Amino acid sequence: MKKASLLILFLVQVLLVHAQKLTVSALTTDYNNNPVGTGNVKPAFAWKLSSSERNTLQTAYELQVAATMPDISSGKNLSWNTGRVNSGQSVHVLYNGPELKSRQRYYWRVRVWDNHGNASPWSGIKYWETGLLNPSDWSAKWIEAAEITNGAVSPAPVFFRSFNVSAPVKSARLYITAHGLYEAKLNGKNISNHLLAPGWTSYHKRLQYQTYDVTSFLKSGGNVAAVTLGDGWYRGFLEWQRKRNWYGKEAGLLYQLEITFADGKKQVIVSDEGWKSSFDGPIKTSDIYMGETFDSRLDKPVTAAVAKNWKGVRVVHTSLDNLVAQQGPPVVRHEQFKALKVIKTPKGETVIDFGQNLVGWVQVKIKGRAGDTLKIKHAEVLDKEGNFYTGNLRTAQQEDSYILDGTDQFLEPHFTFHGFRFIKITGLHGEPDKDNFTAVAIYSDMQPTGTFTSSNSLVNQLQHNIQWGQKGNFVDIPTDCPQRDERLGWTGDAQVFFNTAAYNMNVASFFTKWLQDVKADQYANGRVPVVIPATQKRGNDGSAGWADVSTIIPWNFYTVYGDKQLLEHQYSSMKAWVEYVRSISKNNLWNSGGHYGDWLFYTMADDRDGKAAITDKYLIAQTFYAASTQNLINAASVLGKNDDVATYTALLKNIKDAFNREYVTPSGRLVSGSQTAYVLALNFDMLPENLRQQAAQRLVDNIKTYKNHITTGFLGTPYICHVLTRFGYTDVAYKLLLQETYPSWLYPVKMGATTIWERWDGIKTDGTFEAESMNSFNHYSYGAIGDWMYKVITGINAAEPGYKTIRIAPQLGGNFTTAAAGLETMYGKVASAWKTEGSKITLDITVPANTTAKIVLPGAASAAVTESSVAISKVKSVKDVIKSGNDLALTAGSGTYHFEYTLSGK
Numbered sequence: 001m002k003k004a005s006l007l008i009l010f011l012v013q014v015l016l017v018h019a020q021k022l023t024v025s026a027l028t029t030d031y032n033n034n035p036v037g038t039g040n041v042k043p044a045f046a047w048k049l050s051s052s053e054r055n056t057l058q059t060a061y062e063l064q065v066a067a068t069m070p071d072i073s074s075g076k077n078l079s080w081n082t083g084r085v086n087s088g089q090s091v092h093v094l095y096n097g098p099e100l101k102s103r104q105r106y107y108w109r110v111r112v113w114d115n116h117g118n119a120s121p122w123s124g125i126k127y128w129e130t131g132l133l134n135p136s137d138w139s140a141k142w143i144e145a146a147e148i149t150n151g152a153v154s155p156a157p158v159f160f161r162s163f164n165v166s167a168p169v170k171s172a173r174l175y176i177t178a179h180g181l182y183e184a185k186l187n188g189k190n191i192s193n194h195l196l197a198p199g200w201t202s203y204h205k206r207l208q209y210q211t212y213d214v215t216s217f218l219k220s221g222g223n224v225a226a227v228t229l230g231d232g233w234y235r236g237f238l239e240w241q242r243k244r245n246w247y248g249k250e251a252g253l254l255y256q257l258e259i260t261f262a263d264g265k266k267q268v269i270v271s272d273e274g275w276k277s278s279f280d281g282p283i284k285t286s287d288i289y290m291g292e293t294f295d296s297r298l299d300k301p302v303t304a305a306v307a308k309n310w311k312g313v314r315v316v317h318t319s320l321d322n323l324v325a326q327q328g329p330p331v332v333r334h335e336q337f338k339a340l341k342v343i344k345t346p347k348g349e350t351v352i353d354f355g356q357n358l359v360g361w362v363q364v365k366i367k368g369r370a371g372d373t374l375k376i377k378h379a380e381v382l383d384k385e386g387n388f389y390t391g392n393l394r395t396a397q398q399e400d401s402y403i404l405d406g407t408d409q410f411l412e413p414h415f416t417f418h419g420f421r422f423i424k425i426t427g428l429h430g431e432p433d434k435d436n437f438t439a440v441a442i443y444s445d446m447q448p449t450g451t452f453t454s455s456n457s458l459v460n461q462l463q464h465n466i467q468w469g470q471k472g473n474f475v476d477i478p479t480d481c482p483q484r485d486e487r488l489g490w491t492g493d494a495q496v497f498f499n500t501a502a503y504n505m506n507v508a509s510f511f512t513k514w515l516q517d518v519k520a521d522q523y524a525n526g527r528v529p530v531v532i533p534a535t536q537k538r539g540n541d542g543s544a545g546w547a548d549v550s551t552i553i554p555w556n557f558y559t560v561y562g563d564k565q566l567l568e569h570q571y572s573s574m575k576a577w578v579e580y581v582r583s584i585s586k587n588n589l590w591n592s593g594g595h596y597g598d599w600l601f602y603t604m605a606d607d608r609d610g611k612a613a614i615t616d617k618y619l620i621a622q623t624f625y626a627a628s629t630q631n632l633i634n635a636a637s638v639l640g641k642n643d644d645v646a647t648y649t650a651l652l653k654n655i656k657d658a659f660n661r662e663y664v665t666p667s668g669r670l671v672s673g674s675q676t677a678y679v680l681a682l683n684f685d686m687l688p689e690n691l692r693q694q695a696a697q698r699l700v701d702n703i704k705t706y707k708n709h710i711t712t713g714f715l716g717t718p719y720i721c722h723v724l725t726r727f728g729y730t731d732v733a734y735k736l737l738l739q740e741t742y743p744s745w746l747y748p749v750k751m752g753a754t755t756i757w758e759r760w761d762g763i764k765t766d767g768t769f770e771a772e773s774m775n776s777f778n779h780y781s782y783g784a785i786g787d788w789m790y791k792v793i794t795g796i797n798a799a800e801p802g803y804k805t806i807r808i809a810p811q812l813g814g815n816f817t818t819a820a821a822g823l824e825t826m827y828g829k830v831a832s833a834w835k836t837e838g839s840k841i842t843l844d845i846t847v848p849a850n851t852t853a854k855i856v857l858p859g860a861a862s863a864a865v866t867e868s869s870v871a872i873s874k875v876k877s878v879k880d881v882i883k884s885g886n887d888l889a890l891t892a893g894s895g896t897y898h899f900e901y902t903l904s905g906k
């Protein structure tokens with residue numbers, strides 16, 4: 001009886017939930033699902049609404065926080081309760097409760113009300129857990145191996161300590177970081193799947209520590225903690241001068257294991273004099289560029305008996321003020337690739353092809369002879385003859401060596417990564433079995449957010465290449481390339497690619513972290529380094545289009561995510577940069593300093609006609625001076641800094657006036673006639689309105705003289721198609737996109753590229769390489785076209801920051817018959833897909849709850865438009881239907897829509 005009534009009760013509840021028209025889910029704290037070890041004292045909450053009704057907007061929310069699961073479930077003993085707040089805000093709701101404590105888990109839930117009078121049930125329960133918020137929370141000391149290396153290449157030191165657990169454990173947390181990279185084990189098991197931790201930051205100013213829940217790794221009785229340290233970015237090779245030890249000479253460990261017992265008592269194990277160290281572990285050398293040497297014969301579990309004769313450690317007294325909680329997503333393993341085929345090259349090399357240029361390493365299953373050395377060298381391409389080619393890696397060796405122990409082994413490196421599609425194998429007896437080799441991609445763990453597909457398979461491959469360019473170069477920091485002796489946080493590349501990156505994946509945490517390093521490494525006078533984290537001072541620090549990263553990414557970030565907190569954090573950095581340029585400018589002209597200009601623009605060997613697309617570097621600088629000032633004004637107005645808005649608006653006028661005096665003839669011709677010159681001048685509104693259309697015409701004429709080829713370098717490329725679209729030349733933009741001969745986006749695709757190349761012609765039509773030493777085949781910058789594909793072909797735009805209002809305005813063209821894109825925004829999924837069959841057009845659009853979309857139906861001005869077979873005028877969630885030129889514009893509430901119409905006059 002009792003059971004039966006319980007069952008009925010349960011069924012009633014299930015039905016109730018199903019009957020719910022409005023629910024709330026996907027709760028995040030600072031963009032993350034249940035983050036552990038956070039450092040933000042004002043975390044930002046977000047959630048997504050789902051509704052079975054169209055046109056749903058949140059009208060109110062209630063958010064509750066408690067310190068325990070029972071309390072939050074019952075809504076009792078709350079530490080913070082907003083009560084019902086009449087507000088549509090469902091993203092970036094800032095915590096405003098009592099001051100957060102260190103090492104505390106906070107549980108939270110939310111419920112919402114909507115404009116149809118629905119109330120949602122309480123959401124599921126989520127949590128966030130703070131890390132160590134104050135330097136005084138640390139009792140650990142920095143330790144280094146007893147033997148000093150003095151910066152020499154050395155084996156990876158292993159640190160050891162045993163301890164006893166004598167009572168039942170309730171929970172345990174490990175707070176850990178390193179000088180170098182760490183791999184931590186408890187009782188022989190890796191405590192996490194994170195790779196290359198603690199990541200790369202401006203170490204002396206900001207060093208991330210990580211927090212791990214290690215409760216399940218402990219056992220009662222004797223326990224063993226072991227940590228191996230790799231050289232990493234801290235003391236390994238960086239840059240191309242064969243230089244190591246950029247941050248310090250010795251690897252170091254900071255370790256704090258806090259165990260809470262069932263009875264509430266605590267035990268803390270910290271790095272201190274009580275540890276032991278050894279250089280006799282299996283990793284003989286490890287380096288990001290060079291690879292790793294691993295002697296499997298030395299790979300033994302670290303036990304008290306093994307460590308008995310190890311040396312002690314040195315305690316170093318370093319300030320802990322630079323410690324910050326992990327901010328970005330961790331680097332983890334992602335896709336795996338089976339070997340496609342084994343190749344014998346003309347030179348007789350044994351090479352395996354994985355079919356995709358990727359970043360990571362190769363996992364090997366092998367049983368070899370004890371003492372044999374298996375060597376795996378990595379390369380992106382084969383040369384013209386089909387031989388293994390490493391010329392473009394410069395001094396980076398990208399080689400992993402394994403000394404085998406004669407047993408069945410599974411091998412992969414620990415503290416390195418390689419950019420490759422091919423591997424060359426030596427040291428094996430007999431031919432390799434390709435099934436024993438698997439390539440693994442590693443990159444920062446960002447959620448995929450965007451998809452783009454179309455009826456054009458070459459463009460689909462381009463999209464694939466853009467996404468792989470992103471994966472390979474988002475390994476903790478945004479890098480220029482992932483293979484040669486560079487792999488640096490080049491700021492120009494990052495700003496050029498940001499918008500595209502933010503369509504493809506959720507890059508919010510990734511860039512929140514990196515932007516803090518931009519700010520930290522900025523010079524006291526506001527000048528911004530061209531590489532972040534900054535390894536050294538460079539003559540070109542402050543280069544236009546590179547240093548402007550300090551205003552471009554924060555502002556674009558705000559557009560995509562609507563995150564005011566980020567803008568607030570970066571504001572002083574943005575302003576300092578603009579002030580720096582102002583301080584070196586003369587008569588409002590930025591005409592000094594070293595600049596990379598329109599890097600890698602189109603040039604040709606025999607240039608008698610002057611066809612090389614050279615753009616005056618100071619003309620470029622002036623446009624970026626204006627762009628940065630505009631971004632600063634935008635940020636100032638969002639943050640309510642009205643004095644700054646006034647000051648910089650006046651400055652911006654002077655900058656533009658100076659531009660027109662210096663670089664523009666009275667009839668509107670620019671001193672540099674290149675595509676980039678016109679693109680930048682138009683994109684950043686440098687010209688008076690009456691000269692803009694003629695400038696766009698000059699740009700189009702220029703493109704024609706190159707027979708519809710793009711000639712822009714890094715700085716012009718992201719904007720060229722946008723400018724063409726803005727001035728009514730989307731057809732020309734499509735021609736550029738679909739161009740298949742060099743220089744163009746599809747030329748590398750036709751040449752078999754699986755990633756974006758650094759140069760338009762990295763490999764020439766005859767199979768030779770354009771350049772020896774600077775010729776990366778995985779450089780995302782030119783992938784910046786992705787932004788235009790999403791924004792214009794499928795038409796997905798943020799009309800209000802963070803996509804609270806969405807503009808969906810697809811522009812058909814280029815012989816595409818279908819194009820479809822999806823984007824997971826902070827509010828939920830936006831989708832736009834179109835199809836043409838003769839003159840019939842169908843458009844499928846998804847607008848997430850709590851947003852509104854402005855939709856433009858192309859060419860529909862005088863068509864009879866239906867939505868799911870209903871005349872559009874009768875659709876309740878659609879309003880303000882108006883003609884806009886040839887198009888039909890309308891406002892739609894949330895929901896999915898299927899529009900159909902036939903173009904007239906076709």
Ligand code: RAM
Pocket residue numbers: 480481486490491492493596599
């Ligand atoms: C190259 C980098 C990068 C570029 C700089 C100027 O070495 O690869 O892409 O931004 O130079």
